[in-house]
Amino acid sequence: MEATLKLKKENLKFETNGKSSRIPGFYKLELAQRLDKLDDWHKLTRNEKWMLKKETLTPELADVMIENAIGVFGLPLGMAVNLRLNDKDYLLPMAIEESSVVAAASNAARLIRENGIMVGQATEAIISQIQIVDVADPEAAKQKILNNKERLLNVANQNDFTIVRLGGGARDIEVEILETLSGPMIIANLLVDCRDAMGANVVNTMAENLGPIIAELANGNVICQIVSNLSDRRMVKVKFELDNVDCLTRAGYSSKDAAERLVKAYHFAEADPHRAATHNKGVMNGIDGVLIATGNDWRAVDAGVHAYAARNG
Numbered sequence: 001m002e003a004t005l006k007l008k009k010e011n012l013k014f015e016t017n018g019k020s021s022r023i024p025g026f027y028k029l030e031l032a033q034r035l036d037k038l039d040d041w042h043k044l045t046r047n048e049k050w051m052l053k054k055e056t057l058t059p060e061l062a063d064v065m066i067e068n069a070i071g072v073f074g075l076p077l078g079m080a081v082n083l084r085l086n087d088k089d090y091l092l093p094m095a096i097e098e099s100s101v102v103a104a105a106s107n108a109a110r111l112i113r114e115n116g117i118m119v120g121q122a123t124e125a126i127i128s129q130i131q132i133v134d135v136a137d138p139e140a141a142k143q144k145i146l147n148n149k150e151r152l153l154n155v156a157n158q159n160d161f162t163i164v165r166l167g168g169g170a171r172d173i174e175v176e177i178l179e180t181l182s183g184p185m186i187i188a189n190l191l192v193d194c195r196d197a198m199g200a201n202v203v204n205t206m207a208e209n210l211g212p213i214i215a216e217l218a219n220g221n222v223i224c225q226i227v228s229n230l231s232d233r234r235m236v237k238v239k240f241e242l243d244n245v246d247c248l249t250r251a252g253y254s255s256k257d258a259a260e261r262l263v264k265a266y267h268f269a270e271a272d273p274h275r276a277a278t279h280n281k282g283v284m285n286g287i288d289g290v291l292i293a294t295g296n297d298w299r300a301v302d303a304g305v306h307a308y309a310a311r312n313g
Contacts (some may be wrong), residue, residue: 020088022113023081027103038079041091050139052077071175078102082109085118085238088304101285112240112288120176120238125171125191126231128203128212131224132186138177141186141218145175148217156190156206157215163202168193184185186218191233198296200227280309 009066019041026034035052038044044052047057063069081101094102112118135141144154149172156170163169172191177184191211192203207225215222255263269279284302291298 018090021083021091022110026079026081026106034079038091056154057200075292078289079103080109083108084109084113084121092290093293094286095293096285096287096289101289105286110253112242115244115246116240116242118238119241120236122166122236123234124193124195126194126199127149127228127233128207129193129224129226129228130188130207130214130222132188132218132220132222133182133216135184135186135218137219138184138186141220142175144217145186145214146186149173152210152287153215156192156210156214158203159200159209160161161193161205163193163197163199166195168195172239186214186220188214189228194234198300200297200300203227207245213283230311231304232308232311276309280306 020081021041023037024039026037029037035044036048039049057072059069059071061073075095075097076139077093077095080094081111083090083092083105092105094105096102132141142209153170159162161169170190170192174189174191176187176189178187188210190207191201192206194202204225204227207227211222211225245259249255249258271277284305286297287301287305291301
């Protein structure tokens, strides 16, 4: 849900000729009134309103989705307000069991929009991995695979994939020789631009199509052909800048002291794993809440985030 904005900075405020996610007193409204506000911001159909008011997942549907179903489990669905990112306003759905998380996200967004700016960017590729074992000459096999890269990419993209029609698809192949307890292995990493999709199904299909071909090139046997959740090639980076740090001084510290204390708390988490685990859990409160609310695989993102955070030990 987004409204396109024309950004104008005046006295550290932002004005827009579109809809604003700044909704003062949203938390004070009754639930039905909040739905009315959402309807004003993003026109809802009668069915959408009904689904938000009712339990949409039935036990019968749950029995089709998973094995051994015994019922359904609900989480509160909230809406974080005030968010402006890259000159656009957003209302952010969050499904979470913990109090204060939606409020904290909304409050932080308000502080930033009133005192600075927040920007973000995202890169494209995710990785699927093809594991080849029992290779007699790993170095020669690696080179042979790389020499056939263009043909392999064409094979990966030849299926009628929606992402290819939308401008995505397999972009590159990287090959490494991995020393393991089972001996050396050839690992071919297929880099795929999945556009806005999570991409697991399509990259798995591409890897399965390429696995036998790469195994033949390497004169070995294929084992795994599967997506990696360590999405270190598909990164989202967001930063904010505050022109007025007086908003951080409620605890009685000066602006400079408040900013320095935030930095020192971050350095504590960077250096100590006990602090880092709790720091990262706090970050994931907001990320997981959005992932669950939008029906995404939060376990995959959790695994990728924590693996990335620990990639250097």
